[in-house]
Amino acid sequence: MxxxxxxxxxxxxxxxxxxxxxxxxxxxxxxxxxxxxxxxxxxxxxxxxxxxxxxxxxxxxxxxxxxxxxxxxxxxLFGGISEIGIDEVSGEDATTDSSLALGQNAKDMVVRPEFDATLAYNPDSVLLPVARVEGIGFTLLGAGSTAGGSIVGGQGAVMRLDGSPDPIGPRVLFVQLGSDGANLTGSTRAAQWMLLDQFIDEVRGRIPAGSHMAMLTPAGRTALARYIDGGGRVVVGIHRAADIRQLLRWSKRHGVRIAIAGGAEAWKLAPELAAANVPVFVDALANLPSDFDQIDATLENAARLRKAGVAVSFSLGDSHQARKLRQLAGNAVANGLPWEDGLAGLTRVPADALGVGDRIxxxxxxxxxxxxxxxxxxxxxxxxxxxxxxxxxxxxxxSRQTELRDRYLRADPPSETRGLPRAYPAPVR
Structure with a gap:
């Protein structure tokens, strides 16, 4: 043999x-x-x-x-910030549990940081083995924001893809800023900082609960309090360098431990991000100005960030294509990121950033x-x-995909199905 x-x-x-x-x-x-x-x-x-x-x-x-x-x-490997286990079929609303859609515009925005997407996690989802056979062992379960009517999306956590039903680490809060959240803040990103400051004022009691200015429920105030003054991690979806600069100032003012998701222009503030110990989950394939928040996107984003001392990980944001995260890391390596840092961005860096590095x-x-x-x-x-x-x-x-492949690509169909189209042979048992 x-x-x-x-x-x-x-x-x-x-x-x-x-x-x-x-x-x-x-x-x-x-x-x-x-x-x-x-x-x-x-x-x-x-x-x-x-x-x-x-x-x-x-x-x-x-x-x-x-x-x-x-x-x-x-x-x-890390599967990125995904909806694996809470998004079975993206086009079928009954199988998608990542967003809380209680309000759809600035006038009736419903801010519910207490929303916890992990409560809908299905460890029997067919997406788990699809990702797992490609070497993925854990993911950060995300909570949608703009789709849910608020720039504050709610909470998620790290899930291991071994069939366990519960998170293995602390909760993470998700916030969406920049142009992707501007439609929920009076059509201007400037209002996002006004609203975020107001939420902090509510948590600290400067805006009385139940007043006409209040936007948080009692549970929401309790949940949000866990993320200020050096508390839990807040993952912020953001791209434009100018917005990232404001985010760094806001997080320092309120003691918020942030991480950046996306960060197409994060390389322009690499020294500041390194000094503030802010990890960045990049899309290493972002290379074109797909919108006005990503004018200076570059394939060298990960390499430039890491050279400045920033902890770099990767995220694609596509639960059904989580296996392609290795391709992102490989492309970052091809564009200047050291190989060991590429692997770390799929393993140690996200684990450490999300509070589970002592275990995985x-x-x-x-x-x-x-x-x-x-x-x-x-x-x-x-x-x-x-x-x-x-x-x-x-x-x-x-996985379901490999089983379908094996069924429909069989070169030796059973004798009782010979002569029928190739779709008919029964799967191998």
Missing amino acids: TGKGTLAAILMLAASQAFAQDLLIRNATVHTATSRGTLNNADVLVRGGKIAAVGNGLAAAGVQSIDAQGRPLTPA GSIAPGKTADLVLWDGDPLEVSTLAQQVWLGGRAMPMR
Whole structure:
């Protein structure tokens, strides 16, 4: 049996032992996403679903052993800010739970920061295995804003794609600013800062609850209070450099820990973002002035930000195409971002930014064993994930998409269906 065939057989055995949480992966090119960097011909020992040791020549009696044959092993990847698990079919409203649509214009804006999108999360969504077979192990569940009638979209959190029903980290608040939110603020982005200041005034009691000026419910004031004066993370969708400058001033004034989603022109304020310790989730394919907020978009955005010391991650904003996040990272690397930073932007950086870096996002003792074995460079679009382990358990490497592929591309249909169009053969059991 060839080396490739041997590895395939071992991985089939791993998949058949899906509930095992102890294993030893030997002879891998381990991209740790830590200060240890890349380790050649290294081993990773997993016990009880957690990484017990990383090094060379490890041994463990009675533990399933897999020879990686030098192939790359990485932490499970980040799926970006997505709606995986709350958006089954985007065109079918009954399967979309990311936005709270109580008001649709500035006059009747309903601001509900207490809205928590994680309460609608479906761990049985068909989108989970679609993303998972591509090496994705966690995502930041987003809460829609402008579609929901407010620049404050609500809260989301990090979800692991292992079938667990609950978030693993703290809640994150989502806000949409710039031209995308201007229709909800009197058709001017200037009013966004007026409204945000008013929300802070309400939380701090400078606007009495129940007054004609108040816009928050009691629960909304409680929820928003958790995000000021050094509290939880606020992810702000924003692109234009001028708006980002105002955001930095506003966040400093109120002690708000922000992260930027989008940031097409963020490179123009890279030193300021680095000094303020603001991570940026970029779309590394943004290169053209698609609107007036992105006049200075460039493929070098990620590289310029990282060179200045900004923590850079990636997000595509498309739950059904989350697997393409590797392509974003690869394009950023092709345009000047160091390779190790490209991988970190899919692993350690988002985990740290979202408050779960102590559990996932890197390969180190004590971390949850969320791992992916690849058949090549994980930042190359042609590379495939050979096996995904979440919590040390081998995940089935199939999804609805792969099952449809296998059904309709069968070269040897059953005898009872021969002569019929290729759509008719039954799936392989």
